[in-house]
Amino acid sequence: MRKALLILCALPLLLGGWLAAPGQAGAAKPAVTTNAEASALIDVQSGRLLYEKQPDKQMKIASLTKIMTAIVAIEEGKLSDRVTVSKAAFGKEGSSIYLKLGEQMSLHDLLYGMMLRSGNDAATAIAEHVGGSVEGFAFLMNQKAQEIGMRNSQFKNPHGLDEAGHYSTARDMALLTAYALRNPVFQEIVKTEMKKVARPEEKWDAVWRNKNKMLYLYPGADGVKTGYTKTAGRCLVSSATKNGQQLAVVTLSDPDDWADHKRLFDYGFEHYPLATVIKQGDKAADGILFGRSFRYPLLEGEEKQLTEQLVLEKPESAAYRLGDRGRVELSLDGRLIGSVPLYSEGSTRIRQEDDAAFRFKPTEAPAKRSFLQTAGSVLRALFAGGATIR
Template identity: 30%
Template sequence: MGDVVKRLLFLIIITIFCTATAAFASTPSVAAEGALLIESNTGRILFEKNKDVKFYPASTTKIMTALLVLEHCQLDDKVIVGENPPYVKGSKIYIFEGEEFTVDQLLYALLIESANDVASAFAEHIAGSDEEFAKLMNKKAKELGCKNTNFTNPHGLYNPDHYTSAYDLYLITKEAMKYETYRKIVTTRSYTLEPTNKQPERRYFHSNNRLMYNNRFHVEGANGAKTGYTTESGHSLVATAYREYTDLMVVLLCDKKPGLWEDAYALMNYGFENFETVMGVAAGNLITSLKIANTNLELPLKASKDLYFTKEVKGDCDIISSLQIINGFKGYILKGQTIGYIEYSYNGKNLGSVDVTAAHDLPITSLYNYKSYNNGIKNQYNSYLLTGAAFVIAGFFAGAELIKRRRR
């Protein structure tokens, strides 16, 4: 088969693929008052319901607590329990005043067993009290861009001034997921806490992540979840799952049971069935070239980072790119120099941008010799003017002297 025929067949296949009509499953109906399904790599929202409305987060609060622990502590740091943590209400592992743990041990208790007493022990260890630790929580929330969040404690027990939104909780969890330790713990099915100086018996923790370990709600690629519940807040959940480049997160707030795991299961399947994330640009790849004005030279441009696109599985692939030049060229263009950036859009939606850099040095001496030559002519012309003016002035004085002599 000739190359021309092969190319034509390839173009026909691509055309058919790219113009296929999207065939979506029906959008799920969820019981949660606040809900969000989002692709974490690209930030594309695939489903939302009151995503910016404030709700009580219950124990999903502990995601922020774990994040601050990972920022402020080493895993082998020793934590000695103070007087107040053992008296915290709600779920607990029954720690004792003076009991000694490592940070690593208590993180398992915090995230798998959802122990309120452990949350307070961490708060006391890092900031001295729940109240002071809450100040750190709110500071971090603002740094992450949370706009509808306020924390008053590290565990999530009800307080009318303790709230967040589905989107804010996504921002917090996304940051926590950057830590390998966090990812490891939330995918752990069970954990055994060995005897301590105050407790001679082992303590056993078991994950309640039904997306990972329950046949009815199992989602392929599920890799973490944190649940929460109080009477006032109802049920809450943050769950994650990934397949290839697609990394989904579901956030549910104020969900009514039964409904929590049904909602999470339905949203995850809706996301994976109808959307996919692809690597549109790979760091270091040549993606375009720049023609240098007034010359016949072109400069190949490389992508400075990976860029992922989240698109409909059976939608068109009409991705539009636009090159924006941000730097003027002074002297040589050097390899690795940032030349500008390319913006990508898909079906009218912005997909992101990536800086582009010079693939190699660009020897544009001919261009600049041309400018130098023009400047040289100008300078030479100016020197001629100055020389001529000097002759005129000299002639003027010489003539004046001659007139004086004749008068004498």
């Protein structure tokens, strides 16, 4: 066991050229501003917040609420279900897709009507069908918020009309959006510019055009949702993808939201490109492979604040006998940002499909030698020198 500790100590020491020296300042953050009362910019894949302004201020979020409604309905409901429009849904005030009392529509189509046209009637019908009642569905919404880590949010309804005790924050909405965009059904709905839906009880089909103008204003835009009430002001969540990287912007109470979202996207893509720190299948040491890729948005110079810690499996453990060799824990400026498993070469536990790239598989030019490639060299040298773990 002492030799295992020797590896843990020697590795950071030999990587000194890649690590920040004691007291070394972090990379300087470029300036950017918005007109929003609260805002956030998040990298969807890593979940890293790249910009924030009053991110934890509890505020009304209007129809941004429907992002939560959609992901809960997708996960908890059956998309092919036929939903019957109740009196409560038929009479719901505000934006509408003009559902008729007793009309039936699939849950899938109702989700399009809710997300593209912000139909409060659709949101109510969805909630009653999936949750049994609006109150039951609100319980599911709050349960999901806790699972995601939304610590400053509370949901009372599925549509976002003003109600006491119904609120969220820019940070929480960014976390929710990053979570929801990992779902392929949600992705497909929110990037749709126009949807045609059959209405057998009508003389013509419904044609819904997405209210989210960012889909037409910004190259690569692919979501998400608009919102407005008099008390909440203009609220907007949008997403965009460039070079295999997806970002999402949240602005709450912002009179110039379209321009602010374009500005924050430009800022994020320019200053925080998504870097491949570890590539799945690369050798960490002789006979030991990285089990998963790890990509992370890094400001220029931040690689010097990257550190790692090697956590090794004991040879007598069941995991070791199955091919697990431990993990590398990655930190940025002292904060844990992720971990990558280590497997023995040939282990069936190495994933065939890399879930770190859940959506994108970009072709990338060879990157400069990373600190973890250097780590692999150190490990190889240690094991070649006869180091053992007891």
